[in-house]
Amino acid sequence: MYLEHLSLTDFRSYAQVDLSLEPGPTVLVGANGIGKTNLMEALGYLATLSSHRVSSDAPLLRFGTDRALVRARLVRGEQATVLELEINAGKANRARINRSNPVRARDILGICRTVLFAPEDLSLVKGDPSHRRRFLDELLATLIPRHAATRSDYDRVLKQRNALLKSGRAGRFTSGHEATLDVWDQHMAKAGAELLHARLALLENIQPHLDHAYRQLTDGSKAALAVYRSSLVDLADDDATLGFSPGLPTGAQQEDLAHLSVEELTDRYVAAFAASRKREIERGISLVGPHRDDVELILGQAPAKGYASHGETWSLALSLRLASYYVMLDDGQIEGAAPILILDDVFAELDVQRRRRLAAIVAGAEQVLVTAAVDADIPPELSGRRVQVVSGGIDERG
Structure with missing residues (x-):
């Protein structure tokens, strides 16, 4: 599976943004705080109906608005699916599949599959149950x-x-x-x-x-x-x-x-x-x-909790996410159903050796989306398309 197009309306910092993607590695580069993670968060939310950053939906809506829209065109094998998710303030979220009549948000679970790696994953090892x-x-x-x-x-x-x-x-x-x-x-x-x-x-x-x-x-x-x-x-x-x-x-x-x-x-x-x-x-x-x-x-x-070193803690947290990726690969009953891998600002947290090992593991995935503040953080194993994220949108560079 891969994400062909992502569109956000009134999601986090974006009034409107559109991003076209293709299979293989894509690196979104931009200064810290510019909105790279917001794009990855929206895709992760479409897959799980929850954010890896906050526990409620309210912060996902652009300030002053009462709803946000996330639209994605996903390609699985020869089949394309368009998902639309409406995140509402104070009432139930709604979804559409291929522009059909609205359904409950949870009815789209399982259609978009992602595995998201993020600095917050340290809580999987160090955090509470x-x-x-x-x-x-x-x-x-x-x-x-x-x-x-x-x-x-x-x-x-x-x-x-x-x-x-x-x-x-x-x-x-x-x-x-x-x-x-x-x-x-x-x-x-x-x-x-x-x-x-x-x-x-x-x-x-x-x-x-x-x-x-x-x-x-x-x-x-x-x-x-x-x-x-x-x-x-x-x-x-x-x-x-x-x-x-x-x-x-x-x-x-x-x-x-x-x-x-x-x-x-x-x-x-x-x-x-x-x-x-x-x-x-x-x-x-x-x-x-x-x-x-x-x-x-x-x-x-x-x-691990209380005994693992910082490097071991990071490796174990990443291993849990990789394990979920492998489980999804085992589960895929349809050709092209492999999950989209998202590495959100992870490489800046790792030493050179762990960067290269992680990059080598994920490089062969059907689609890998990576965010980084600088190109230098990205190992050569993930060389591929670069997209520049700027204030309020993106500047694609091929």
Whole structure:
């Protein structure tokens, strides 16, 4: 797959901008703060319906406007698809596929596939568990779009259940509340089991690619491992770490979850909710569920978080993105369905050796879009077309 044309209206700093592209590497060069990342962010948003920079849609709209438009013409094999996404302030976003009638934004998930590398990716290793959960869930929605609804359903049930638990914490918990909580437990157990089952299957597919990618980017002296830490396992009395203990995986319980069906995981959640009910009412929040889980990243024999060097942290973060790229390649059922690779201001953060290794890995992709402040940051392996980004637009140089 490659992006043939991108058009933005009232997106971030752009009142209007159009960019024509072609397969192979393209480097967008321009001063910091000029708008290079805004272009890449728009394409990434079209693929995942979320920004890698902000958690809400409001900053995506040009100041003073109430909507933004992202249009893209994508080519997959012999087929071209035009996607249009309308990002609205204060109401639901809408989309069009090949200029058809408007559909829900999430109906376009899976059509545009991208893998975006950015400085923010350090949070995948150094940040809190929400960053790693989001990594899994976004990749899930790209590979299997119905799982966007799975996550949405879980979040809706979690919100309702937490509201009920807060009532109990305030001293208003009655027998009626108890019966209602039983019902919400069933709903949350089913939604949580579906989400957990999908995450575990995805992580199993990611693991060999993660280790392979890390060895590609480094001298290969350490293995990279990702271990799912579920709040279903080893329920702890310690409120701060309820659900799992930090450190290396030691038992078979975490692995056991991967072999359970959705129905069996549902039963485990129901039992876990019952065991945790008193503490949950006391605290007014749900203490068990996929929203409390983490993916522990390990290099060699030590957890990466807190132990990895800066270079190792960068390599591991990049390896997670490369692993998602390889998983998408494995998944492609249609010729030309490889994802678009986006490297947003990444090379400036890497030493020369890692720059060249990363460039050599991605150079053969169908389309690679790179942003850089100066040409000197780009390794020769990615020599190709250059586009100059200037204030308010672009100046193509062939």
